[in-house]
Amino acid sequence: xxxxxxxxxxxxxxxxxxxxxxxxxxxxxxxxxxxxxxxxxxxxxxxxxxxxxxxxxxxxxxxxxxxxxxxxxxxxxxxxxxxxxxxxxxxxxxxxxxxxxxxxxxxxxxxxxxxxxxxxxxxxxxxxxxxxxxxxxxxxxxxxxxxxxxxxxxxxxxxxxxxxxxxxxxxxxxxxxxxxxxxxxxx
Amino acid sequence: xxxxxxxxxxxxxxxxxxxxxxxxxxxxxxxxxxxxxxxxxxxxxxxxxxxxxxxxxxxxxxxxxxxxxxxxxxxxxxxxxxxxxxxxxxxxxxxxxxxxxxxxxxxxxxxxxxxxxxxxxxxxxxxxxxxxxxxxxxxxxxxxxxxxxxxxxxxxxxxxxxxxxxxxxxxxxxxxxxxxxxxxxxx
DNA sequence: CGGGCCATTGACTTAGGTCAATCTGCGTGG
DNA sequence: CCACGCAGATTGACCTAAGTCAATGGCCCG
Numbered sequence: 001x002x003x004x005x006x007x008x009x010x011x012x013x014x015x016x017x018x019x020x021x022x023x024x025x026x027x028x029x030x031x032x033x034x035x036x037x038x039x040x041x042x043x044x045x046x047x048x049x050x051x052x053x054x055x056x057x058x059x060x061x062x063x064x065x066x067x068x069x070x071x072x073x074x075x076x077x078x079x080x081x082x083x084x085x086x087x088x089x090x091x092x093x094x095x096x097x098x099x100x101x102x103x104x105x106x107x108x109x110x111x112x113x114x115x116x117x118x119x120x121x122x123x124x125x126x127x128x129x130x131x132x133x134x135x136x137x138x139x140x141x142x143x144x145x146x147x148x149x150x151x152x153x154x155x156x157x158x159x160x161x162x163x164x165x166x167x168x169x170x171x172x173x174x175x176x177x178x179x180x181x182x183x184x185x186x187x
Numbered sequence: 188x189x190x191x192x193x194x195x196x197x198x199x200x201x202x203x204x205x206x207x208x209x210x211x212x213x214x215x216x217x218x219x220x221x222x223x224x225x226x227x228x229x230x231x232x233x234x235x236x237x238x239x240x241x242x243x244x245x246x247x248x249x250x251x252x253x254x255x256x257x258x259x260x261x262x263x264x265x266x267x268x269x270x271x272x273x274x275x276x277x278x279x280x281x282x283x284x285x286x287x288x289x290x291x292x293x294x295x296x297x298x299x300x301x302x303x304x305x306x307x308x309x310x311x312x313x314x315x316x317x318x319x320x321x322x323x324x325x326x327x328x329x330x331x332x333x334x335x336x337x338x339x340x341x342x343x344x345x346x347x348x349x350x351x352x353x354x355x356x357x358x359x360x361x362x363x364x365x366x367x368x369x370x371x372x373x374x
Numbered sequence: 375c376g377g378g379c380c381a382t383t384g385a386c387t388t389a390g391g392t393c394a395a396t397c398t399g400c401g402t403g404g
Numbered sequence: 405c406c407a408c409g410c411a412g413a414t415t416g417a418c419c420t421a422a423g424t425c426a427a428t429g430g431c432c433c434g
Contacts, residue, residue, distance in 0.1 A: 007269075009269060009270065009272070009273040011273070011277065011365060013365070015277045016277070017272055017273040017276040017277045019269040019272055019273070020269070030258075030262050031258065032255055032258060032259070033262065037266060038269065064251065064254075067251075067254045067258075068219055070258070071217075071218065071219060071254075071257070071258060071261065072219070074258065074261050074262060074265060075217050075220065075261060077265055078217075078261060078264055078265045078268060079224060081265060081268040081269055081272065082194075082196065082206040082207070082225065082268055083196065084272060085196070085204055085206055085268065085271060085272055085275055086196040086198070086204040086206070088272055088275040088276045088325070089204040089275045089324075089325030090198065090202045090203070090204045090325060137276075138275070138276030138277060178198060178200070
């Protein structure tokens with residue numbers, strides 16, 4: 001309902017990869033499963049809303065159209081995960097950062113992926129530390145910091161404090177993200 | 188039904204990332220969606236079995252337990268995609284190759300992820316070119332080749348032709364894959 | 375027997391990681 | 405109200421895993 005949380009996978013030697021962010025309105029866990037096989041961390045203070053398994057199952061039995069809604073949700077997550085695989089596997093550090101900013105801009109403006117422009121106020125709140133961003137993008141915190149500085153130097157972003165960025169031209173940002181103009185953004 | 192196909196995401200500049208492999212028994216496309224937003228390529232000759240949308244929907248209406256079966260399938264794909272994100276983001280080239288071999292071993296032995304050992308005959312058929320493997324693991328074909336040579340040199344694998352590997356010790360392979368012994372393998 | 379197509383191997387380059395030294399707010403207690 | 409301390413951020417110097425470019429090898433098919 002409020003706040004931001006992260007989902008991650010951790011290796012026994014300590015390496016970890018953030019697998020997704022949970023924004024207000026997102027689901028944690030999946031219908032019919034007792035556990036999520038991933039680590040969940042609160043990034044900010046979080047308020048969430050729980051469902052009881054049995055009650056939820058009863059609801060599901062009564063409202064069959066809910067099934068397809070849930071299927072939608074899971075499929076969107078799947079597409080987002082696959083999109084992120086492209087980012088992790090093939091994008092440069094700078095493209096990763098820009099894609100991340102684009103992703104945040106969309107999530108914060110509550111638009112769906114398909115409606116592209118415009119993001120009017122074009123203010124992005126990072127909410128996370130450099131280390132958490134690094135963990136999401138498979139970089140190091142130093143690289144994140146360097147790229148953010150470099151983006152500011154190039155005028156792609158205008159920092160307003162450590163956690164807030166102003167975006168002069170969203171078009172420039174998209175380009176620097178290596179987005180191909182049609183459907184490249186994470187839902 | 189037969190053969191192997193790949194799902195990938197391609198950037199406009201030509202970079203591409205394989206997002207998953209389709210083995211016999213897997214689904215292509217998702218119920219209720221007309222298209223998959225990814226590229227599908229046949230790796231070997233493929234024989235597949237199609238469903239008509241309307242007929243499938245009617246079937247779904249009649250057999251509600253099919254809903255939860257489909258949900259299972261999509262959720263397994265989601266977990267696999269997220270697991271692969273860890274591989275893409277945080278594993279070394281050698282670990283990637285080994286994880287890939289483990290993945291293939293499981294897929295080819297038709298076991299579920301959760302049953303770990305043993306893979307009795309421990310023969311792995313690659314079926315793909317080095318370039319396709321590179322595309323799956325976010326490496327270059329040269330790096331794939333070098334790592335396969337190095338694994339053979341170290342006795343982790345015993346090559347039998349270009350497309351076939353014998354695995355003397357599956358335990359060693361798992362270790363070289365950086366798998367943590369509980370649930371690290373891709374479904 | 376010849377000609378592609380993969381694959382292998384080598385030499386060199388580079389993006390990003392690592393290690394280490396400041397810097398910058400900002401919340402806290404005196 | 406202010407100075408102190410500390411967690412997070414920045415920046416620099418150096419290192420390395422993997423990418424790039426290029427030459428060679430070997431296998432399978434006509």
